[in-house]
Amino acid sequence: MKAAVCRAFGAALTIEELDLATPQSGEVRVDIKACAICHSDLTYIDGGWGGDLPAVFGHEAAGIISEVGAGVSDFAVGDRVVVTLIRSCGTCHSCAQGAQVACETSFQLDAQSPLSANGETIMHGLRTGAFAEQAVVHQSQIAKIDDDISFDVASLMACGVITGFGAVVNTAQVPVGASVAVIGLGGVGMNCIQGAAVAGASKIIGLDIAADKLTLAEDFGATHSVDASAGDVAEQVRAITNGRGADYVFVSVGIKRAIESAPDMLAPLGSMVIVGMPPSGVMTEIDPCNIASYSQKILGSKMGSARIRVDIPYLMELYRDGRLKLDELISGRFTLDEINEAIAGVKRGDVLRNVVTFK
Numbered sequence: 001m002k003a004a005v006c007r008a009f010g011a012a013l014t015i016e017e018l019d020l021a022t023p024q025s026g027e028v029r030v031d032i033k034a035c036a037i038c039h040s041d042l043t044y045i046d047g048g049w050g051g052d053l054p055a056v057f058g059h060e061a062a063g064i065i066s067e068v069g070a071g072v073s074d075f076a077v078g079d080r081v082v083v084t085l086i087r088s089c090g091t092c093h094s095c096a097q098g099a100q101v102a103c104e105t106s107f108q109l110d111a112q113s114p115l116s117a118n119g120e121t122i123m124h125g126l127r128t129g130a131f132a133e134q135a136v137v138h139q140s141q142i143a144k145i146d147d148d149i150s151f152d153v154a155s156l157m158a159c160g161v162i163t164g165f166g167a168v169v170n171t172a173q174v175p176v177g178a179s180v181a182v183i184g185l186g187g188v189g190m191n192c193i194q195g196a197a198v199a200g201a202s203k204i205i206g207l208d209i210a211a212d213k214l215t216l217a218e219d220f221g222a223t224h225s226v227d228a229s230a231g232d233v234a235e236q237v238r239a240i241t242n243g244r245g246a247d248y249v250f251v252s253v254g255i256k257r258a259i260e261s262a263p264d265m266l267a268p269l270g271s272m273v274i275v276g277m278p279p280s281g282v283m284t285e286i287d288p289c290n291i292a293s294y295s296q297k298i299l300g301s302k303m304g305s306a307r308i309r310v311d312i313p314y315l316m317e318l319y320r321d322g323r324l325k326l327d328e329l330i331s332g333r334f335t336l337d338e339i340n341e342a343i344a345g346v347k348r349g350d351v352l353r354n355v356v357t358f359k
Contacts, residue, residue, distance in 0.1 A: 009047030164191025166304015197221030
């Protein structure tokens with residue numbers, strides 16, 4: 001099969017023929033039909049989180065099951081599925097608490113990548129390796145999608161949508177009437193906006209340095225916008241929220257200054273939710289006195305605290321009802337041979353989601 005391989009951090013991916021192992025117990029092989037490009041892929045490709053090379057990244061995917069391993073009972077060949085990086089056992093302490101994204105179990109796929117080329121092991125990037133025509137993943141990483149959901153749209157639900165939407169609805173559990181600010185209006189940030197709208201937030205403030213994204217955010221549910229490059233941003237947020245600050249501030253980008261700016265926008269008793277993850281080693285400074293004095297909270301949100309077999313059906317229902325925009329998140333569609341062009345667009349920051357599609 002063909003795959004886009006990262007052989008050097010910061011370098012262009014190369015399209016190569018790879019071997020993919022047969023799915024083992026509890027695993028499935030998926031013919032990938034679409035894989036969106038996430039900033040997490042780019043951070044790995046650029047070496048921001050380290051790791052071993054060569055590797056195949058890509059983790060925001062959808063496709064059709066072409067083979068199942070022993071012990072797979074809930075899925076069959078021909079099933080249309082979303083493919084995520086969330087791998088869970090269902091029984092460890094974290095899984096028992098409903099936190100599948102924090103599963104503590106090691107899997108066979110963690111120990112041995114299913115990817116190789118001429119005897120050389122190719123790393124299974126982000127537990128998925130979906131910048132490829134096929135992927136082998138654990139059955140816990142997939143959720144069925146209905147026939148009326150196109151693969152390019154479905155792929156977005158594997159990460160960008162569940163991460164942003166879930167941060168609001170699952171992690172923070174924003175109540176009706178709360179005020180929300182979202183820093184960074186890329187694919188994840190726009191889905192924080194959508195989550196806040198569905199949750200019934202009274203004021204939804206989008207912050208970005210790109211004027212076109214501020215305008216676009218209104219289509220996704222933002223009630224106000226703030227140019228993050230102009231003036232006292234925190235003061236503008238307080239002005240919109242009657243001087244209090246936002247009840248919830250979501251930082252959707254892994255940028256130091258964005259994270260450090262969030263507490264100044266926060267209302268008493270408010271919650272700051274870190275959704276975007278910076279490269280390893282980036283440290284931030286936050287005044288703990290204010291956090292304690294105003295009884296504020298700092299929450300981390302990995303993959304929107306998603307439970308994919310619950311959340312994916314819910315997102316599909318919202319999409320059908322016109323309450324969740326997915327088609328509008330796709331900025332461009334590319335073939336696997338064009339993946340470096342697609343990546344360049346994401347790096348420039350002028351797209352929401354570029355999607356690699358397969359026949």
